[in-house]
Amino acid sequence: MNYWIRLALKIFLTLLVLVGMVTVYLNADLTRQFESLSWAVGAKIYARPLELYKNAPFSRSQVLYELDLLNYQRVNIDPSRGQYQLSGKSIIIGTRGHQYPDGKELPRRVSVLFSKEKVTEIQVDKGAKLDLIRLEPLMVAKLSGVYPDREIISLNDLPDNFIALLLAVEDRQFYTHNGVSVKGILRALVSNIMVGRFAQGGSTVTQQLVKNLYLSGERTLVRKIVEAGHAILLDLSFSKSKILEAYVNEVFLGQWGSRAIHGFGTASIFYFGRPIRELNEAEQALLIGLIKGPSALNPRRYPGLAIKRRNLVLRLGFEQGVLSESTMLKAVRLPLNIPQMPADRVGRFPGYLDLVQRELTKEYKGQQLNQAGLRIYTALDPQVHRGLLEGREAMIDSLASRGLDPLGQAQLGALVVDLPTGEIQSVIAARDDKSGFNRALDARRQIGSLAKPFVVAAAIEKDSQLNAGTLVRDEAIFIEDELGRVWSPKNYDEGEEGVVRLESLIANSINQATVHLAVSIGLSSILDRMAEYGIPIGPTRPAASVLGVSEMSPYQVASRYQAVLNQGFVTSLKAVRMVVDERDVILTRRPFAPSRLMSGAAAAKVDHMMRVGAKTGTGRVFGQAYPQILASKTGTTDDGRDAWFAGADGRRLGVAWVGFDDNRKAGLTGSLAALPVISRAFFHVQREDRSAELPNELRYGWIDPSGQLVGPDCPGAQKRPVSSENAGLAATQCGEAIRESSDKEGWLKLWFGG
Amino acid sequence: MRFAAALVCMATLIGCTPIAKPPVLDASWRASADDRVIKSGKIKTKKSQVSIQRDRTEKNLVVPIEPMAKIEAIDQPKEYKISPAVLSLLDQADQLQNAGDLIGASSRLQRAQRIAPTEPEIYFQLSNLRLAQGALGDAVNVATQGVGFAGTDSAMKRDLYTVIARAQDGLGDSVSATEARRLSRSFGSQSEAKLN
Numbered sequence: 011m012n013y014w015i016r017l018a019l020k021i022f023l024t025l026l027v028l029v030g031m032v033t034v035y036l037n038a039d040l041t042r043q044f045e046s047l048s049w050a051v052g053a054k055i056y057a058r059p060l061e062l063y064k065n066a067p068f069s070r071s072q073v074l075y076e077l078d079l080l081n082y083q084r085v086n087i088d089p090s091r092g093q094y095q096l097s098g099k100s101i102i103i104g105t106r107g108h109q110y111p112d113g114k115e116l117p118r119r120v121s122v123l124f125s126k127e128k129v130t131e132i133q134v135d136k137g138a139k140l141d142l143i144r145l146e147p148l149m150v151a152k153l154s155g156v157y158p159d160r161e162i163i164s165l166n167d168l169p170d171n172f173i174a175l176l177l178a179v180e181d182r183q184f185y186t187h188n189g190v191s192v193k194g195i196l197r198a199l200v201s202n203i204m205v206g207r208f209a210q211g212g213s214t215v216t217q218q219l220v221k222n223l224y225l226s227g228e229r230t231l232v233r234k235i236v237e238a239g240h241a242i243l244l245d246l247s248f249s250k251s252k253i254l255e256a257y258v259n260e261v262f263l264g265q266w267g268s269r270a271i272h273g274f275g276t277a278s279i280f281y282f283g284r285p286i287r288e289l290n291e292a293e294q295a296l297l298i299g300l301i302k303g304p305s306a307l308n309p310r311r312y313p314g315l316a317i318k319r320r321n322l323v324l325r326l327g328f329e330q331g332v333l334s335e336s337t338m339l340k341a342v343r344l345p346l347n348i349p350q351m352p353a354d355r356v357g358r359f360p361g362y363l364d365l366v367q368r369e370l371t372k373e374y375k376g377q378q379l380n381q382a383g384l385r386i387y388t389a390l391d392p393q394v395h396r397g398l399l400e401g402r403e404a405m406i407d408s409l410a411s412r413g414l415d416p417l418g419q420a421q422l423g424a425l426v427v428d429l430p431t432g433e434i435q436s437v438i439a440a441r442d443d444k445s446g447f448n449r450a451l452d453a454r455r456q457i458g459s460l461a462k463p464f465v466v467a468a469a470i471e472k473d474s475q476l477n478a479g480t481l482v483r484d485e486a487i488f489i490e491d492e493l494g495r496v497w498s499p500k501n502y503d504e505g506e507e508g509v510v511r512l513e514s515l516i517a518n519s520i521n522q523a524t525v526h527l528a529v530s531i532g533l534s535s536i537l538d539r540m541a542e543y544g545i546p547i548g549p550t551r552p553a554a555s556v557l558g559v560s561e562m563s564p565y566q567v568a569s570r571y572q573a574v575l576n577q578g579f580v581t582s583l584k585a586v587r588m589v590v591d592e593r594d595v596i597l598t599r600r601p602f603a604p605s606r607l608m609s610g611a612a613a614a615k616v617d618h619m620m621r622v623g624a625k626t627g628t629g630r631v632f633g634q635a636y637p638q639i640l641a642s643k644t645g646t647t648d649d650g651r652d653a654w655f656a657g658a659d660g661r662r663l664g665v666a667w668v669g670f671d672d673n674r675k676a677g678l679t680g681s682l683a684a685l686p687v688i689s690r691a692f693f694h695v696q697r698e699d700r701s702a703e704l705p706n707e708l709r710y711g712w713i714d715p716s717g718q719l720v721g722p723d724c725p726g727a728q729k730r731p732v733s734s735e736n737a738g739l740a741a742t743q744c745g746e747a748i749r750e751s752s753d754k755e756g757w758l759k760l761w762f763g764g
Numbered sequence: 765m766r767f768a769a770a771l772v773c774m775a776t777l778i779g780c781t782p783i784a785k786p787p788v789l790d791a792s793w794r795a796s797a798d799d800r801v802i803k804s805g806k807i808k809t810k811k812s813q814v815s816i817q818r819d820r821t822e823k824n825l826v827v828p829i830e831p832m833a834k835i836e837a838i839d840q841p842k843e844y845k846i847s848p849a850v851l852s853l854l855d856q857a858d859q860l861q862n863a864g865d866l867i868g869a870s871s872r873l874q875r876a877q878r879i880a881p882t883e884p885e886i887y888f889q890l891s892n893l894r895l896a897q898g899a900l901g902d903a904v905n906v907a908t909q910g911v912g913f914a915g916t917d918s919a920m921k922r923d924l925y926t927v928i929a930r931a932q933d934g935l936g937d938s939v940s941a942t943e944a945r946r947l948s949r950s951f952g953s954q955s956e957a958k959l960n
Contacts, residue, residue: 064849577909577912
């Protein structure tokens, strides 16, 4: 007997130790996982913030577009955080504020006044003027961390009655039970017996949390017991508010493709596009109602069921004394107010985010990017992107209507760059947002006539006397190619002019004259210089490089055109402005560091030739001028396989390629297929004029149609940059007069400054 | 090319035929083996033997042609007025730089540059800051770009060239430094005192 008692005691003690060990282990595990919840958030990627200041180039409708992107709500009076009010010519905005790396932008109410196209003034509430504010930046993506796509909130971020309403519905005894509610279990048991299977949980908030965090699989009784055990442990180890905070961040509230929506912070952004503190009672009730069945009650798919559930929550709130009757009655009458697409902009900019990822992977290892609440600030400009998307649609429609793309397979890659800083404002990877192949970055195609500005720049660097009026032979020329074959380029229209002005070579894209120019100056030296500009020439050094057989991506083209249109300077193109960690420590910054790629004089002269191109040359279609584009170059390759366009105003450069992935003959042209993409890209931003400043070596001189440098009053003469020593002829010194005098000193003086 | 023709003319002086108008860049007259030009004109030959068949003057008399296009906005002199927003950022940058926070100063200046990318004062302060950071090559480039935006503002050009001169000193390029000093003086009296 004694023996049996001792044995039983031993077994009991062993079991006790085992249970103890399991408990300790579970507890440690729970604690560890539980505490990790607060930090395991992926990095957030932001678009550029909208800067508002006196004379900022934004119209009222542009600012309204931006507010709409940020899901600001329009109200009729007293806009609070996340709301705005229209008032005469101004917008009164309750800004949300943002912690920027270079200082905090406080949430406050400001009036922004507009004239037609500009901000004229910014006032704070009591009428004091502000120099400068910025709205919070649009969040465009989250990099997957351990818990991807999560908007972590603290209890303080919730609206006043939110927790009370939540507990009224989900767990009325939360503050008094020990993690498990016996009442709840009994109630569930009774109802399960009545329906004959295990259907109802009767779970407390703590149990639901455990289920979400640690357990998966079927609803079985065993699992239910383990869950209860965990819940009791959790309740022992942590305070009620800590458990509640974990719950509001963890609860499952929806699914969108591969995105699982966890937590009220995330759900609020996902369904309404606004921080949860800005939600009204009806919106709060909708989210709380979703706990019961995020799929079955999906408000986008089953709006009727979702409203029914929401109103049930609201009535429960009223019955439990959380909501007043009038609040409840008002709230149940409100519509759902949920857009069909996720209200945030996550996943809307795939081409751009691809670029951001690539920039980041150069500097960070995968794990570093998953760390603690990184914020990644980029130069993405939603207004430019919106234009580029419209341009893409226009291009697709236009090719279809011309019968050039009957199967709908034409592709494109395009980007827009801020010229002075080299910041990339938008990238389009393909004809739709699903394609994984980023043509703006990776499609290397022949650049065709896009090479010409570099040929001319190289020529001008060799001979500084060349200018817009320099005459160039335009007729057939025969060159032996690298394999000993005879190469004789044709002009696009197969015609030839005999003699053309240098600027026509770019403005009207004349092939034969380009070859005459390159050969006159010295083909070898031109090709060498082009290689230094970053145009791939290749080991066989084909003469045809001057007509653009080099293969480049739109990204590469943009990085080289920056020099032509930016006084000869390039910066490395970049999407990311800055990366900061949770504590505002700057991990990455990109100081402005320009470097010279070509001489300022060559750049300025070619720049002006591209201005002529945009005005009268190939940068027009059917006589239709595109007022947004002030300097441009088109490109088309053999049989219209590739259509290119590079166009700029005073601030931005856009480059687009249109063609087919299989490089088929397509009959495309740069001006018909690629130009509209870029001209549309600039549609929603205000045009800035190109600068009239010239480098020290140049002055404006007057050139007549025969290409001669003449005086300002001569017939048909126009202003062009010329070398300083050549400028400054008297008004009467016209080409005809000089020519008739047949005075050899006359033109010598003309060209060498006397 | 034109240069070459002119030099030949001047060398032969009076023996040279008067040319009625500027010459045309024409590869027919240039056909080095290096450049692989084998032929100009309509007759296609196989061998890379250069032959010039055309009378030099014949086609040079052809004159273009289509009218010159007017390029807008190159007549308007630039308005010089720094916006209050940019001024306030420049001020902040200045204060931060004086307090030794060069990175903070840099980020204010870059923010200002995004608002007013052609404002030379920003380039002046930024190049000055790069000088203080010891990034001398950047200082030269930023200041040189600033010169391009300075237009008729000689005082600004003078100050920018002074920054360039000092950066070139630091880089050990005394030739460029001297040239920059000369340019700086050509835009007014020295003002190194303004730089910190």
